[in-house]
Each structure stands twice: as C-alpha cells, then as structure tokens.
Amino acid sequence: MDFNENADLDPSRSTSGAGGGGGRIAVGGVGGLVLILVALFFGIDPANLLGNQAVDTTSTTTTGQNTLQKCTTVKDIETNPQCRFVAYQNSLDRYWGSVVQGYTPAEQFVMFSGQIQTGCGTATSAVGPFYCPADEKVYLDESFFTTLQQQFGATSTPAVEAYVMAHEYGHHVQNQIGVLGQVSKGGTGADSAAVRSELQADCFAGVWFANAAKDTKGPIARITEQDIRDARAAAQAIGDDKIQQNTTGRVDRESWTHGSSAQREKWLLQGYRSGDPNSCDTWSARTL
Ligand SMILES: [Zn+2]
Numbered sequence: 001m002d003f004n005e006n007a008d009l010d011p012s013r014s015t016s017g018a019g020g021g022g023g024r025i026a027v028g029g030v031g032g033l034v035l036i037l038v039a040l041f042f043g044i045d046p047a048n049l050l051g052n053q054a055v056d057t058t059s060t061t062t063t064g065q066n067t068l069q070k071c072t073t074v075k076d077i078e079t080n081p082q083c084r085f086v087a088y089q090n091s092l093d094r095y096w097g098s099v100v101q102g103y104t105p106a107e108q109f110v111m112f113s114g115q116i117q118t119g120c121g122t123a124t125s126a127v128g129p130f131y132c133p134a135d136e137k138v139y140l141d142e143s144f145f146t147t148l149q150q151q152f153g154a155t156s157t158p159a160v161e162a163y164v165m166a167h168e169y170g171h172h173v174q175n176q177i178g179v180l181g182q183v184s185k186g187g188t189g190a191d192s193a194a195v196r197s198e199l200q201a202d203c204f205a206g207v208w209f210a211n212a213a214k215d216t217k218g219p220i221a222r223i224t225e226q227d228i229r230d231a232r233a234a235a236q237a238i239g240d241d242k243i244q245q246n247t248t249g250r251v252d253r254e255s256w257t258h259g260s261s262a263q264r265e266k267w268l269l270q271g272y273r274s275g276d277p278n279s280c281d282t283w284s285a286r287t288l
Contacts, residue, residue, distance in 0.1 A: 001158045002222035007074045009086045009219060013093070013105055014068040016082060016142075019112030039130035040167055040238060040258075068111065074219050084158060085109065085140070087219035088165040094218050095211050096173050099277060106172040107136040109165075113143065129164050131171035133180055138168040154237035159227035162212075163205055163234050163268070170204030171197075179283065190253040190260075195240075196282040198258040199267040202235060203280035206271025228272060235264040263288050 070076065071083035086109075093105040110116070115124040119135025125147075129140045144164075145156040154160060174180040174197060182193045189195070209228065212220040236242065239261025241251045258264065267288075271280055282288060 001162065001220065001224065001227050003074045003077060003084075003087055004216075004219050004221040005074050007087075007217065007219040009071045009073055009076065009083065010090055011069050011071045011086050013107070014071070014086045014089055014109045014111075015066055016068040016111040017066045018110055019114045019116040019141075040128045040164055068109075082111070084161060085111065085165065088162045089138075089169075091212050091215065091218045091220045092166060092169040092208060094215055095208050096169065096176075098215075100173060100176055103173075103176055106131075106138055106169060109138045109140070111140050111142055113141060129168055131168045131175075133171075133175045136172065136175065138165070138172065140164070140168075148234070148237070152237040152243075154234040155230070157227075157230045159223075159230035160234045162209070162227075163231040166205035166208045167201045169208070170201030173204055173277075174200060182283070188255050188257050190256050190288070192256070194257045195259045195263075195288065196285075199263055199288055200280050200282040202259075202264050203267040203271035203282065204277060205231070206268040206273075207275060207277050207280065208271075209268075210272050210275035232265050232268060235268045236261040239264050259288060 067080055068082060068086055071080060071086040074083075074087060077083045077087065089106075089109045097103045097105065113125070115122060116139065118132045118137065118139060120130075120132035123130065123139060125141035125143055127139075128147075129138070129144055131138050145161065148154045148160070148164075149156050171180060179200070180197065183197045185193055187193065209223055209231065212218065213223050238258070240256040240258050241253075241260040244251050244255075259267075267280070267282065271277075
C-alpha cells in the first residue's frame, strides 16, 4: 500500500490515548439504549462488556497523549506511524461519502488501551475492534494487531490494518443505510442476521480496497495485489470455524456470528472484484 505523500490528513475525527484501568463511569444520560455492538470477531456478546449500564461517553478517561491529533499530512506517517489510521479513516469517509447519499462520517475513530467507556457500555481490549452504533464510533485497542499476529497468525501489515478499519466502517455504513438494526433481532448460526451483517461488512471492506486509490486527492495512492493477499489472509484467520477449531477443537455452525474463513474471504473478494457496494447484498443471498 502506498500513501499519497501530497495529501493532507484531517485528524478531527480521530482520538488516541483514551482508556485506562480506572476512571469515572458516569451512568445515565443515554436512556433506553439498545446494547449492541459489532466487532471484528467474537460477535455481539454483551458478556464481553463489563457493565450493562448506559454510559455518558463524554466521561472517557484520557491517559495518554492524543497523538493522532497531530496527524495533519500523510508525511506525518514517517514520524508517527499511527497516523496511518487517520489516513484509512479519512479515505473511508471520503469514499463512503461519495457513494452513500446523505452519508455522515462516523463520529470518531478511538484508539484506546486497557478498557474504555463507550455508548455501548464499558469495553475491554478482549472485545477486539468494534463499532458502537449508539455513539457511532469505531474503537480499536492499541495492542490489537499484536494479538492478531500472536493468537491468529495474521501478520500485521498496513493492508491488514486497513481491512480491520474498513470492516468496522462497513458497520457504520450499515448503520447509515438502516440495515444494522437487523442484527438486534439476535440469534447466531450460519444463516443468522449477525453472520449476514458481518459478511456484508467484509464485502464493504473489499469495495473500499477497490476504490481507495481512485480518489486521487485522498490519502491512499496505491493498493497492491500483495495488499489484497494480506487482507484475504486476515479474513481467513478470523473465520468462526477457524477460531472454534483453534479454541475448542470442534466447529459448531449454530453459534457462528461472523461466518467461516472461506465465507469471509469470499465476500471480501466479492467487494474487491466488483468495486460496487450493491454487490454486497448478503441479506438476500441464497448461499453465503
Ligand atoms: Zn464486524
């Protein structure tokens, strides 16, 4: 992946240095909240959240420097590699803003460590990267890519980072176009709404890979075939069947929330090869 060295970055929707072990949890303020969130894997499991109380997201504890705020041009990636995430975020919002009528950007991309209060409850790094529809923010734990490499064997490259970001922004797109609510009907299994939603997010990620470098004023200059291979390998590494096989030694289709390795790779490629979000209709697809 090559970045466009002449591009500016807009860090206004990116935050880092949030989270921490303690901190104030302000309860209330968000009444009647439906507690769903959509993660990269492990599904929408409220048990992964520490608290079920609605939280006031303005109380997010800041423990470190918000270094992403200083990412104002692509050249800043040289001195602060985390600026890559601002580049992905900017590119994703630019692309989806150009194809989804009335699109509003995700409220914030939040890089945190430890645990964090979100509009969907208190989350820890154990949840993995996720999108919270209640506050329209994408959350990513700073240690995630190390985990991905060590536990899932997916080598961390910019393409893998971008795939994870693009998947989560895919959930934001679903939220914008009104299909994410389907997931709250609940249920797991190979044909569930959860799996269809996750595979669509993978497909949307593929669509972005196909289009990111066409935006000549955007921060992504080139996506290579190796990038696509990296992203495919990451999608394979986090399939439900593979994770189940590795953790329990058996595959249970009834508890799937994200789809198999083969399905995740298939839908990522579907999006990439078509370059068209309309090709990502996992909701009416007969075979996933
Ligand atoms: Zn997801």
